[in-house]
Amino acid sequence: MLKIKTELLIGLGLMVLVLGIAGFTLLIKLRTQNQISTSIISLTDLAKHSQPEDCWVALKGNVYNLSTFISKHPGGAKAIETNCGKDGTEVFETRYGKGPHQAAALLVIAALKVGTLQ
Numbered sequence: 001m002l003k004i005k006t007e008l009l010i011g012l013g014l015m016v017l018v019l020g021i022a023g024f025t026l027l028i029k030l031r032t033q034n035q036i037s038t039s040i041i042s043l044t045d046l047a048k049h050s051q052p053e054d055c056w057v058a059l060k061g062n063v064y065n066l067s068t069f070i071s072k073h074p075g076g077a078k079a080i081e082t083n084c085g086k087d088g089t090e091v092f093e094t095r096y097g098k099g100p101h102q103a104a105a106l107l108v109i110a111a112l113k114v115g116t117l118q
């Protein structure tokens with residue numbers, strides 16, 4: 001009886017260990033892919049990513065890496081390119097007089113978030 005209990009405990013312990021390692025590995029993977037981030041980014045750091053191939057844009061307090069989105073933007077590449085390294089909130093909300101984007105626009109780029117603006 002005692003032996004069965006001990007084996008059960010060892011089994012449970014091993015299961016917890018394996019799940020723990022798998023969870024930790026996934027966390028590291030997501031962090032390195034920038035799918036989750038807790039970085040606080042200053043305007044100075046933001047300005048270092050001002051090229052289309054390395055394009056960070058701040059929008060409503062969040063910072064996104066929009067390099068891969070430039071060619072996909074329905075309003076044309078130029079609208080994003082001119083905002084690389086900057087806070088694009090005003091342009092995003094006014095579209096040069098054409099009115100704000102739909103609220104869902106931010107969901108499209110949610111996975112590209114790299115941090116929060118300082």
Ligand code: HEM
Pocket residue numbers: 057059066073074075076079080083088091092095096098101104105106108109
């Ligand atoms: C930094 C972020 C963004 C900036 C600065 C920006 C800026 C702009 C500007 C200036 C326009 C007007 C273009 C023109 O007609 O001359 C526009 C249009 C548009 N944008 Fe964005 N945008 C951004 C992100 C997004 C995102 C994430 C989406 C989501 C899909 C989106 C969807 C659209 C759509 C649907 C239009 C209208 C296109 C049309 O009327 O043909 N934008 N954007």
